[in-house]
Amino acid sequence: MTMWVFGYGSLVWKPGFDVAERVLATLPGYSRSFCMRSIHHRGTDANPGLVLALDEAPDATCSGVAMAVPDESQDQVLEYLRERELISSAYLEKFLSVTLADGREVEAVTYVIDADHVQYCGGLDLEEQAQIIARAHGGMGPNTEYLYNTSSHLSELGIYDPDLVWLTKRVKSLVD
Numbered sequence: 001m002t003m004w005v006f007g008y009g010s011l012v013w014k015p016g017f018d019v020a021e022r023v024l025a026t027l028p029g030y031s032r033s034f035c036m037r038s039i040h041h042r043g044t045d046a047n048p049g050l051v052l053a054l055d056e057a058p059d060a061t062c063s064g065v066a067m068a069v070p071d072e073s074q075d076q077v078l079e080y081l082r083e084r085e086l087i088s089s090a091y092l093e094k095f096l097s098v099t100l101a102d103g104r105e106v107e108a109v110t111y112v113i114d115a116d117h118v119q120y121c122g123g124l125d126l127e128e129q130a131q132i133i134a135r136a137h138g139g140m141g142p143n144t145e146y147l148y149n150t151s152s153h154l155s156e157l158g159i160y161d162p163d164l165v166w167l168t169k170r171v172k173s174l175v176d
Contacts, residue, residue: 003074004108005081006098008032008064009052010146013153016084017077018070024101024157025066027110030054032062032161034129035122036113040087041140049136049143050129052150053091053113055122063159066098066108078109085111090119130167134174144171 006027007015034050043049054062069077085091091111098108113120124132136143148171151164 002071002106003069003077004098004106005067005069005077006064006096006108006110007067008054008062009150011067012065012157013149015067017080018073019067020070021068023066023068024159025064025098025106025108027054027062027064027096027098027108029056029058029060030062030112031057031060032064033122033163034124034133034167035120036090037119037121038136038138038143039119040138042138042143042146043136044138047136048119048132049138049146050121050124050132051143051146053120054110055113056115063154063161065157066100066106081109081111088117088119090114090117126163126166126170130170130174133167134171144175147171 032052033055035055036051036053037048038051039045039048042051092114094110094112095107096110097105099105133143133147151168154161
């Protein structure tokens with residue numbers, strides 16, 4: 001059985017594993033949001049950054065990419081994803097139904113925010129998000145790089161996210 005992974009943020013532009021098939025997909029019941037404080041990759045304990053997470057919202061739908069993992073590497077990919085995504089246990093690993101652009105429905109490994117975790121910060125307004133992203137820097141580099149890469153890759157795929165478009169413009173104005 002094919003293992004699928006749903007990407008909505010950095011997995012879109014930096015999956016870190018071989019992909020057998022890549023298809024635009026939608027996930028119902030969740031919104032893409034800068035609702036997770038990053039204390040490892042894009043910030044520190046003293047100066048947390050923000051990273052995207054899937055925040056549960058009954059009426060929402062998140063557009064992203066579903067990636068099929070080659071059969072022979074499924075165990076290694078799952079191990080890699082758990083090491084990457086579950087570094088602070090702020091994400092929960094779920095197998096959720098996503099709809100591929102061609103109409104197929106598949107179960108995909110998906111990382112969603114644990115709203116009870118200390119790193120959860122849902123509800124920040126866009127200006128506050130921009131101020132945080134503009135100044136944060138972590139082990140994987142500046143928070144701005146994460147925003148710019150995610151925003152540009154989603155745009156290239158034809159996925160329009162008005163919040164990311166606004167944040168990209170605002171953060172660029174803050175750092176320039």
